[in-house]
Amino acid sequence: MADRQVARLKAALADREARVQILEARVAALEASTSLRVGRAVTDAARKPGKGVVALPRELYRMWRHRGAPNVITSVDARERPMFSARDEDRLIAGSPAAALGKGLIVAGVLGPAAAGALGEVAHVVPLLPHDAAMVLDASDVDLVIVDAAAGAPGGPWAYLGVPGVPDRERALLGLMEVARGRGRPLVLLGTSPGLAGLGWDATLKDGTSLDEALPGLCGSLGITATS
């Protein structure tokens, strides 16, 4: 998670630096512009009535002579603009490929096979794996996140989630929970497992709950308005 934050901060820093460069170029271009230079020449002449007024026509003539020369500094603006630079907020206007599928609700899940099957009937499911959960969640616009205790059963990618003495899975889960909380997305625990109960869930569903039936009520209680 820390790596992700560092990456995001680096991206933000790069973006800010690019903007500073652009602004500096614009200031330089403005300073080089004929309008500004004419204005400066006139105000300088006004400040120094004797010598300044004498020099003014010569200065204006020089500007007139170079009026057609290209403004090199202004062109930097276009040249140095980065090809791609995304800020955290840019995701607010980004399209969601999952939304286009027309199932309304988008649910990210750490799911066992049964829960994944049931949920797939009524929602678009974004499956999360231990190595990509936080990253996928960070890049997806989901309505809620469901963690199925049964996903910790052997024979699946989240095997041993919730089992004492398997901290890598717990760390992956905490990472995705942090992203979900940061986005204000509800976290729901389905079923029970020794290591999962006390992690601060927004809602819990009993073991054996049929997700396809329970989802509308769950969304209602969590204030999720997306409809299928």
Place this chain on the structure above:
Amino acid sequence: MTPKGNRVRALVYGDVDLNIIDGSAIWAQAMVQALHEAGVEVTFVLKAPVRTDRLVAPLEKLPGVTVRRLPEDATSSLTVEASAQLLTELDAAEPYDLAVVRGRRLAVRLTATPLAGRLWTYLTDVPQNVAELTGSLRGELAAVAKASRFLLCQTEELRCFLEGVLYKAAGKCVLFPPVVALPAGLEPAGEREPGTPLKLVYTGKFAPRWNTYEMTSLPRRLAAREVDTELHMIGDKIHNDRTDPGFSRRMRVALESTPGLVWHGGHPRAEAMRVTSGCDVGLSWRHSDLDASLELSTKVLEMGALGVPVVLNRTPMHENLLGAGYPLFANSEQEVVDVLAGAADPATYARARSSCLEAARDFTLEAAAGRLKRYLRQAFPPATEGARARTRIVVAGHDLKFFTRLLDHLRSLPGTEVRVDQWPALGKHDPEVSREMAEWADVVVCEWCGPNAVWYSEWLKKNGRPNQRLVVRLHRFELYGAWPGRLDIDAIDQVVCVSPHYADLTRKMTGWPAGKVTVIPNWVDDAQFGRAKLPGAEHHLGVIGMAPWRKRLDLAVDVLERLRRDDPRFTLFVKSKLPWDLPWIWNRSEERASFEALFRRIRRSPLLASGVVFDPAGPDVASWLRRVGFVLSTSDDESFHLAPAEGMASGAVPALLPWEGSDRIYDPRWIHEDPAAMAAAIAATVAEGRWEDEREQARAEVRRSYSLELVCDRWAELLTLSRDGAAGRTPTTCPAPAPSA
């Protein structure tokens, strides 16, 4: 024996009061007794003034054990600061070889004393999960891990947790489970008499999460099932719970007035155990919040040792202790009633009793002494027979990751002195330092046959003494470099390869005399890797290290794909750095293209997308392997490939493709012609129920051939024997062990 050849001296301090006979006091007493049993001279420092010497007196009678009491006029116990100061002073007066300490705060304090490096730390008050591990706690624990020779862990779960969250702890964590000692005169109870009421017993504090109030309803509920029951409850501490203010009153009323319940009040441990031994079934059923605990209840073990089977929650730790088929697991009140009703059946009862008795045998004083002996042998290995009285060894190289444990071993040997000439890079060093080292050494070991070997061979040839020796360890990487060609083989006493195939290849490519090239295989710390598998591991494949491309993760994915066509439970766990973490790989376009294509294949395949998990690289391989049932080696070529050997030591079944020389390191039975054959063999092993059997064979094989102790002994022989003895050694007298020998 210590490196100086003396008896090992240990300082023991538990942050415990031995006047109160509880689990921690018993631990301290048992630790002293077990160290004494293991032949160690012990100084046991007490924390509190002695008011009752029931635990202390037996220790004072042991020869070689000194109990250091507080002054008679002392009125209070030692603070952490005072105890740290006292321990440091005692050590300064007469240095100890090790210091066993219990308690996190004291251990943290001792990290800043000269005892650092000699601590054998028993951590008790540690977080039970990652969420509880704050940054400052992590820092404290990391410091303790760094300063400790061993971290003594009560359970496998705690060991794996520490290794997973503190990489400094990996390799230092060893098991030291609770010690159960029955009070004098108390023996395991006999079989239960049929036709008598079922006597249940609970001993301990009364608290909501210990389900003590719910237990009081058991006589009534079992009566409804026509099971005549008595419930005996021992203890007088009724918890005042902030979240349940009425608990204390409710619990007391239940204790005082429930029909069928006998409240014995508080009793000393021995008396509580005596009452327990007169009962039939112990109760240790707790709230599910406690199922994630990394600690084991000593009371469960004590009841087991008394022959009183226990009702307890089904958790992975308890399943590991008693077996998944133990009949008295219960996770709800209804399940407790059901299993107790079932326990009325004599056969069920006998099975439960036998499982508990059997489990308790691992927690005796003798078992604890046996464990300590192993750790002492590791920390203070005996001298090699025929070794010179004194050997000064220099180990020179830029990357000692394949030599670390050997270095530890050499440093611990009596009569050896070891210095390291750490080269900052393959071809960079301080010639002045190297020259000084070369002058000092009796034996120089060059780890990697690179510029270090060239420099030392040239220097020793010009300036060396006649009795100085140079040993070079050659891996696969250097064989294809220019350095072997620049070596003057006459200046080298022995070139050590890790496999017979590479030894042959070295002789062939260099033309060096056959006798100069010998084989000492890579080592596997079989004791560290030998841990209980997690349930369901037989469907999990493991790959350790996927880059560079010649490791051929794609072939492992082929195997997985075939397996998942028939059984989607098969999952591949890859513990590795990612290729883009290694710039020298990721900057090569052909490597990048291959990996990109593979990852795209995995992402786009419905069969593979959720079947491959990339776990971060780290030193916690032993704990990670608990989840792996088959370790794959699908490389194009390897000199040894440690991963299958580590997998075998962990109790996984190895599965290799036939890279050149693989059959001279691993038994051909583990080598498969192609991914299809490998997949078929894995599927058949699981389907035909042969996995347990095969993994036991694999484990035995690796112990025979590549155990750390065995390989350390070979290195010790090579480096510490006199020149005459060493000169007589040839590949035929120091052969690589045959895999199935």
